[in-house]
Amino acid sequence: MSDPFALPWLLPAPADFRARLKAIRAADSLDAGALRALVQTALDATQLEQASRVVSARIGDLAGAGLRPLKLGIVASHTAKAIAYALPAAALRHEVLLSVELADYGQAAQALLDPASSLAQARPDAILLALDAQALGLARPRLDPAEAEATVTRALDYVAALRAGARANAGAPVIVQTLSTPVESLFGSYDGQLAGTVRWLIAEFNTRLLRSVAGSGDLVLDVAFLAATVGLAQWHDARLWHDAKLPFAVEALPLYADKLGGLLAAFRGLSRKCLVLDLDNTLWGGIIGDDGIDGIQLGQGSGTGEAHLAVQAFALDLRARGVVLAVCSKNEDSAARLPFTGHSEMLLREEHIAVFLANWTDKASNLRQIAATLNIGTDALVFLDDNPAERAQVRQELPEVAVPEVGSNPADFVRILGQAGYFETVSFGDEDRGRAAMYSANAERAAALTNVSNLADYHASLDMVCTIAPFDDAGRARIAQLANKSNQFNLTTRRYTEADIAAIAADPERFTMQVRLADRFGDNGMISVLIFARGAEEWRCETWLMSCRVLGRRVEEAVLAHVAAAARAAGATRLIGEYIPSAKNAMVREHFAKLGFVKTADRADGGTEWALDLETYVPPTLPMILE
Amino acid sequence: MDRQEITGIVTEIMCDVFDLDELEYSDGLSAEVIEEWDSLSHIRFIVAVEKRFGFRFSSAEIEGFSKVGDLVDSIAAHIA
Numbered sequence: 264m265s266d267p268f269a270l271p272w273l274l275p276a277p278a279d280f281r282a283r284l285k286a287i288r289a290a291d292s293l294d295a296g297a298l299r300a301l302v303q304t305a306l307d308a309t310q311l312e313q314a315s316r317v318v319s320a321r322i323g324d325l326a327g328a329g330l331r332p333l334k335l336g337i338v339a340s341h342t343a344k345a346i347a348y349a350l351p352a353a354a355l356r357h358e359v360l361l362s363v364e365l366a367d368y369g370q371a372a373q374a375l376l377d378p379a380s381s382l383a384q385a386r387p388d389a390i391l392l393a394l395d396a397q398a399l400g401l402a403r404p405r406l407d408p409a410e411a412e413a414t415v416t417r418a419l420d421y422v423a424a425l426r427a428g429a430r431a432n433a434g435a436p437v438i439v440q441t442l443s444t445p446v447e448s449l450f451g452s453y454d455g456q457l458a459g460t461v462r463w464l465i466a467e468f469n470t471r472l473l474r475s476v477a478g479s480g481d482l483v484l485d486v487a488f489l490a491a492t493v494g495l496a497q498w499h500d501a502r503l504w505h506d507a508k509l510p511f512a513v514e515a516l517p518l519y520a521d522k523l524g525g526l527l528a529a530f531r532g533l534s535r536k537c538l539v540l541d542l543d544n545t546l547w548g549g550i551i552g553d554d555g556i557d558g559i560q561l562g563q564g565s566g567t568g569e570a571h572l573a574v575q576a577f578a579l580d581l582r583a584r585g586v587v588l589a590v591c592s593k594n595e596d597s598a599a600r601l602p603f604t605g606h607s608e609m610l611l612r613e614e615h616i617a618v619f620l621a622n623w624t625d626k627a628s629n630l631r632q633i634a635a636t637l638n639i640g641t642d643a644l645v646f647l648d649d650n651p652a653e654r655a656q657v658r659q660e661l662p663e664v665a666v667p668e669v670g671s672n673p674a675d676f677v678r679i680l681g682q683a684g685y686f687e688t689v690s691f692g693d694e695d696r697g698r699a700a701m702y703s704a705n706a707e708r709a710a711a712l713t714n715v716s717n718l719a720d721y722h723a724s725l726d727m728v729c730t731i732a733p734f735d736d737a738g739r740a741r742i743a744q745l746a747n748k749s750n751q752f753n754l755t756t757r758r759y760t761e762a763d764i765a766a767i768a769a770d771p772e773r774f775t776m777q778v779r780l781a782d783r784f785g786d787n788g789m790i791s792v793l794i795f796a797r798g799a800e801e802w803r804c805e806t807w808l809m810s811c812r813v814l815g816r817r818v819e820e821a822v823l824a825h826v827a828a829a830a831r832a833a834g835a836t837r838l839i840g841e842y843i844p845s846a847k848n849a850m851v852r853e854h855f856a857k858l859g860f861v862k863t864a865d866r867a868d869g870g871t872e873w874a875l876d877l878e879t880y881v882p883p884t885l886p887m888i889l890e
Numbered sequence: 891m892d893r894q895e896i897t898g899i900v901t902e903i904m905c906d907v908f909d910l911d912e913l914e915y916s917d918g919l920s921a922e923v924i925e926e927w928d929s930l931s932h933i934r935f936i937v938a939v940e941k942r943f944g945f946r947f948s949s950a951e952i953e954g955f956s957k958v959g960d961l962v963d964s965i966a967a968h969i970a
Contacts, residue, residue: 502949
């Protein structure tokens, strides 16, 4: 059924894979769409390597296709070439344009502790630290309790030293891995109770490793969990370990590479934001328009009804962690809403759904409208539908939408959606907890807008409170998240890690702002981030970004007034703005002009530079309280 | 299954794994003749053969293969 090794949420690789790849390779100009479609299928280890070779050879042609470039260092205590060769195609599946810098096999300490190592010199964006139990001294039992404890501590100290070395020498966060338990046990079930068995050593190591990584800015690839999902006897291949020092079975490589690719995408802020749900035979069994409210299958009494209820429960759990829910169904609107208001077993209610579209328009058009209403890209959508024809239409029209192959049995839907990992994340905070509610509030704000006659009245009716503060530790994770996720309202599209943000916050030459906005419908949380370089005469804007959900609320005028006042107080006479065009930020091309800046340069790269004279600048009166 | 059928299947697998457009089978083919045949693709080749024929080689058997003919002999013995 849903064998994780086969990546069941993806379409199977086409039978003519090699012919297609050959055509892509042979063409003078790269057909990026064809290559990206090919890597969206469930490629096996050989196909991944062959596709990766094309990705790496054409990396220049792929740059600028809206992909996020990333240089990954790999440091491993086992053979990692197979991983390095498979990754570029797997990362492309997640919109990451990957280049790999592989340290020599077994040279972890040298690569990370020596600032002159070729890995450190390559300045990777992140470093995968793939260590195995053998290299960490955890592959043999230590049945003396004190020695068992010391063994785990030693292993963790070693990992900590390598992580610190990566930060200091390569300036990059580390992706650590949990260790998968071996299949073999020494005593049997008793292994888990006895300090110093391999199972105990690995469990202790994993628990403490995860604790040490939380909040550090480093990341985790949970290999122990991956191995457990497929089964340890499938994951481990003793012969390959002995013959070639491969850390897992060849069949595990596509799954490993896909999950690592997904993690890299999450690190770059590319996680999906919204789950769009079909209704008939997805949220309940049967057709509401034909079967009526008493005829659909939902909940107690039938396996099918229970399975559909489980889909609803999972959707609600995702919503609670910040994933926005929407509905897209071919139905009469009134019929589609009936179960939400009138069926006692329904877990999902109308208030959980940020955008509800039930009509007879094609689903791709409806998905475009959902994305537009939520002010997110269609590439942030996941579309769950039991109907293969609808899935095919959406894939055809909107290849950037994630469309899991959920099969026809509703009992598989939750597992396949969960396994696909569309909502992989590297941090979780209060902003995430409240996000779904925030989007629902936005829909209410949109409704309020239609009830007032002009914008000024609308703004006044919102009771806005805008809070501007310098960067601090509490805001760091969210600042980094915004810096990585914001594409449209982002003047320079410079990306920063949490470590970068910490360094900037501590830099006396920088002026930083994190901006929050609340109104009578709710707290929007942190919605804007700015970084200025202070100069004696000029303060130069390095980063100015804002969440699109507060567009048109005059927040940009409030933050300009704030930085202008600070710069003036410090004796500066001008603010300097810079616009660097990207594939997605055309909406802010005239941003500085709108704020009263004068253009000073048109650069060859399409960028522009702007200046604001602080002598003549007059701060506006704004419809919000500033704190 | 006779030896010719086995070599036919092995040839197909080699084309896939080593990304070859065509390949004329001979017992003497080895990593020295086929450029794409390195230590990594060798592992995938062995695993693909095992999957297709439904058994696993021992480490000793794998270490004993110096050319494709050895592998085909071993397959024939396993499925006999």
